[in-house]
Amino acid sequence: MRLVIIGAGFAGMYAALSAARLRDIKGVSPDELEIALVAPEPTLVVRPRLYEPKPETMTAPLLDVLNAVDVVYVQGSAETVDTKSRMVQVATAKGTRKTLSYDRLVVATGSRLFRPNIPGLAEYGFSVDSLEDAVALDKHLHGLADRPAASGRDTVVVAGGGFTGIEAATEMPPRLRAILGKGAKPRVIIVERNPAIAPDMGEGPRPVIEEALRKVGVETRVGVGVASLDKSGVTLSNGDQIETETVIWAAGIRAAPLTQQIPAERDNFGRLLVDPCLRVPKVSGVFATGDAARAACDDDGNYALMSCQHATRMGAFAGNNAAAELLGVPTKPYHQKAYVTCLDLGEAGALFTRGWERTVEMVGEVAKKTKQEINGVWIYPPKPERAAALASADPEQVTKL
Ligand SMILES: Cc1cc2nc3c(=O)[nH]c(=O)nc-3n(C[C@H](O)[C@H](O)[C@H](O)COP(=O)(O)OP(=O)(O)OC[C@H]3O[C@@H](n4cnc5c(N)ncnc54)[C@H](O)[C@@H]3O)c2cc1C
Known part of the structure; x- marks a missing residue:
C-alpha cells in the first residue's frame, strides 16, 4: 500500500x-x-x-x-x-x-500569492510570499544602496494592509536604514483598498496596530487601491501617484x-x-x-x-x-478550537490576540518575545530523532495553544 x-x-x-x-x-x-x-x-x-x-x-x-x-x-x-x-x-x-x-x-x-492583472505588477512588483520572491526583494533592497538618493529610492509601497502587508511594512524602516545608512529617511506606505487597516483583524486590535504604525513611521493610504505600476512608481485608484522603486504586493x-x-x-x-x-x-x-x-x-x-x-x-x-x-x-x-494571532510590528514590538473575536492579550515587547519564539522555535520541524519526531505529530497535540 x-x-x-x-x-x-x-x-x-x-x-x-x-x-x-x-x-x-x-x-x-x-x-x-x-x-x-x-x-x-x-x-x-x-x-x-x-x-x-x-x-x-x-x-x-x-x-x-x-x-x-x-x-x-x-x-x-x-x-x-x-x-x-x-x-x-x-x-x-x-x-x-x-x-x-x-x-x-x-x-x-x-x-x-495572487497577482491580479494590474498593469506593471508582473514586471515591477515584489513580494514576500515565496522564498524566491523574498530573496529577490532582499537583493533589490540591497541594490538600492548603489542608486542615487531620491525620494523613489527611499520609498517602499506595500499593497495590502492585512497581516502580511503589516509585517512586511513595519519591518521595512530598520531594514532600509541598515542598507541605506543611518542618515537615510526611508518612507514606507501601506495602500489598503478597505476603509481601515487590518480589515480582517477587527475593531479590538486595530488601535494597537494603528499606534504601532505611527510609532515606526509607516504611513497608510486606506480606501484606495494600486491601479498600475511602472519603473518610477505607482498610480493609485484615485489618480494619486507615489514615486517608488519598490512595491511589495501583499494583497491576497x-x-x-x-x-x-x-x-x-x-x-x-x-x-x-x-x-x-x-x-x-x-x-x-x-x-x-x-x-x-x-x-x-x-x-x-x-x-x-x-x-x-x-x-x-x-x-x-x-x-x-x-x-x-x-x-x-x-x-x-x-x-x-483555540485560535491566536501574533502580529509582528517591527520596532513597535508585536500584538498577540486570542480567540476568533481577537481579544488583545499582549502588546509591545512581551508580545514580541512570543513572536520570536513562534518564528524561531515553534514552527520549525522536530529534531531528526525517530521517537521525538513521531511523538510531535500526535494530531490531538499539534498546535495546542
Ligand atoms: C510573509 C508571510 C507571513 C506569514 N505569517 C504567518 C503567521 O504569522 N502565522 C501563520 O499562522 N501563518 C502565517 N503565514 C501563512 C503560512 O505561511 C501559510 O499558511 C502556511 O505556509 C501554509 O502551510 P501549507 O503547508 O499549507 O503550505 P505551504 O507552506 O505553502 O507549503 C506548500 C508546499 O507544497 C509545495 N508544492 C506546491 N505545489 C506542489 C506540487 N505540484 N508538487 C510538489 N510540491 C508542491 C510547495 O513547494 C510548498 O513547499 C505567513 C505567510 C507569509 C508568506
Whole structure:
C-alpha cells in the first residue's frame, strides 16, 4: 500500500509525520505501508518569516527527519493527478518524469500569492510570499544602496494592509536604514483598498496596530487601491501617484494550482472543500489539508484560515486519517478550537490576540518575545530523532495553544 503526500510545507510535513506515527503505533512496517512525500526540495520553507531580513536563511532541512521516520522523499513537482487511475505524475528538476500510484493521496500543496492583472505588477512588483520572491526583494533592497538618493529610492509601497502587508511594512524602516545608512529617511506606505487597516483583524486590535504604525513611521493610504505600476512608481485608484522603486504586493493568496486537478468543489480561494476528516467528498482516496483545504475547525461556524497555525494541525489530522483508512483504524475529525494571532510590528514590538473575536492579550515587547519564539522555535520541524519526531505529530497535540 502507498500513501502519497504532495507538498512539504507545514501541512505536508505534519501529514507525513503523523501517518508515520500511526503506522508505527500499529506495528506496520514501511514495506507494508509506504509513505511518500513529493516536493521540489527536501526543505521546509519557513514562509511566516519571509518578511524578515536574510530570507535566504528561512528554510529548514527535512531529509534527516523524513529518513528517521521512514518516509520516502520523492524529489520533484507533482504535475498531474489522475484521481480515476490513482496516479500522480512527478516532474523532476532534471526534466525526467515518474509516475507514482497511490492508495491514499494527501494534497498539501499550500498556497501562493495572487497577482491580479494590474498593469506593471508582473514586471515591477515584489513580494514576500515565496522564498524566491523574498530573496529577490532582499537583493533589490540591497541594490538600492548603489542608486542615487531620491525620494523613489527611499520609498517602499506595500499593497495590502492585512497581516502580511503589516509585517512586511513595519519591518521595512530598520531594514532600509541598515542598507541605506543611518542618515537615510526611508518612507514606507501601506495602500489598503478597505476603509481601515487590518480589515480582517477587527475593531479590538486595530488601535494597537494603528499606534504601532505611527510609532515606526509607516504611513497608510486606506480606501484606495494600486491601479498600475511602472519603473518610477505607482498610480493609485484615485489618480494619486507615489514615486517608488519598490512595491511589495501583499494583497491576497490562493491555493496552489494543483488543487484544480481534483474534480471537486473549491471555494473562492481555490481551496478544496473537505469533510470533517479532511477527505475530499466524492473523490475516492483523496484528502486535502493546510492552505489547500477549506475545513471547519469547530461547530461554531469557524473555518481554518490560510495560516501556519491551522496548516500544521490540519496536516497532522490529514496524514493520520489517510493512514488510518489504509490500516483499518477509525479516522479522527479535525477540530481546532483555540485560535491566536501574533502580529509582528517591527520596532513597535508585536500584538498577540486570542480567540476568533481577537481579544488583545499582549502588546509591545512581551508580545514580541512570543513572536520570536513562534518564528524561531515553534514552527520549525522536530529534531531528526525517530521517537521525538513521531511523538510531535500526535494530531490531538499539534498546535495546542
Ligand atoms: C510573509 C508571510 C507571513 C506569514 N505569517 C504567518 C503567521 O504569522 N502565522 C501563520 O499562522 N501563518 C502565517 N503565514 C501563512 C503560512 O505561511 C501559510 O499558511 C502556511 O505556509 C501554509 O502551510 P501549507 O503547508 O499549507 O503550505 P505551504 O507552506 O505553502 O507549503 C506548500 C508546499 O507544497 C509545495 N508544492 C506546491 N505545489 C506542489 C506540487 N505540484 N508538487 C510538489 N510540491 C508542491 C510547495 O513547494 C510548498 O513547499 C505567513 C505567510 C507569509 C508568506
